[in-house]
Amino acid sequence: xxxxxxxxxxxVMGMTNKKSLKCEQHLGHNAMYWYKQSAKKPxxxxxxxxxxxxxxxxxxPSRFSPECPNSSHLFLHLHTxxxxxxxxxxCASSPLRxxxxxxxxxxxxxxx
Amino acid sequence: xxxxxxxxxxVNVAEGNPLTVKCTYSVSGNPxxxxxxxxxxxxxxxxxxxxxxxxxVKGSYGxxxxxxxxxxxxxxxxPSALVSDSALYFCAVREPDSNSGYALNFGKGTSLLVTP
Numbered sequence: 001x002x003x004x005x006x007x008x009x010x011x012v013m014g015m016t017n018k019k020s021l022k023c024e025q026h027l028g029h030n031a032m033y034w035y036k037q038s039a040k041k042p043x044x045x046x047x048x049x050x051x052x053x054x055x056x057x058x059x060x061p062s063r064f065s066p067e068c069p070n071s072s073h074l075f076l077h078l079h080t081x082x083x084x085x086x087x088x089x090x091c092a093s094s095p096l097r098x099x100x101x102x103x104x105x106x107x108x109x110x111x112x
Numbered sequence: 113x114x115x116x117x118x119x120x121x122x123v124n125v126a127e128g129n130p131l132t133v134k135c136t137y138s139v140s141g142n143p144x145x146x147x148x149x150x151x152x153x154x155x156x157x158x159x160x161x162x163x164x165x166x167x168x169v170k171g172s173y174g175x176x177x178x179x180x181x182x183x184x185x186x187x188x189x190x191p192s193a194l195v196s197d198s199a200l201y202f203c204a205v206r207e208p209d210s211n212s213g214y215a216l217n218f219g220k221g222t223s224l225l226v227t228p
Binding site: 004006033040041042043045048056090092100101102103104105106108 | 146148153154155156157158161202215216217218219220221
């Protein structure tokens with residue numbers, strides 16, 4: 001496995017719940033990312049943080065709220081999700097632009 | 113705009129035979145190109161990348177890829193496939209001077225099945 005960890009690995013939540021996904025990287029990288037992976041679809045970039053500053057928000061609904069308190073930690077706060085939000089949520093990090101990204105194992109989210 | 117296409121949803125190959133997983137890209141400048149592999153219930157693992165230099169890039173687990181600028185392709189290859197190579201393979205691209213920051217643009221993935 002890489003130096004990127006994600007918790008929890010599995011999450012089942014109702015549409016009215018509030019939960020958070022956590023990502024931590026131990027690689028000293030400066031950039032962190034959230035991706036959504038749904039079946040039969042390409043990976044969808046959700047958010048990009050560079051040196052703790054959000055640099056991209058790919059038209060993600062406001063029910064997804066990212067937080068990056070420092071360069072090593074990234075959160076995705078979830079509230080009032082829809083069943084179509086069920087997916088594998090992947091966190092990644094990279095040292096600088098143009099370099100490969102290192103992915104965590106993902107959180108398998110099921111919204112009931 | 114940058115994009116990448118993986119024309120095959122699935123590739124089947126017998127163990128010991130060579131394998132190729134295809135990828136074509138579209139960018140306005142010189143691309144950075146990447147291949148990743150994903151095993152079931154796991155995150156993506158980096159295999160190899162092309163930034164500049166030699167068109168033939170060697171990566172992890174015996175994989176290699178050839179950058180072909182005239183055909184805008186970056187096909188993944190391995191001389192002799194193993195059953196353990198069965199997984200989902202993603203090609204990714206980004207433009208080095210893109211205003212989209214550090215993010216990669218991924219293809220939809222190709223499922224590789226190696227049979228004994």
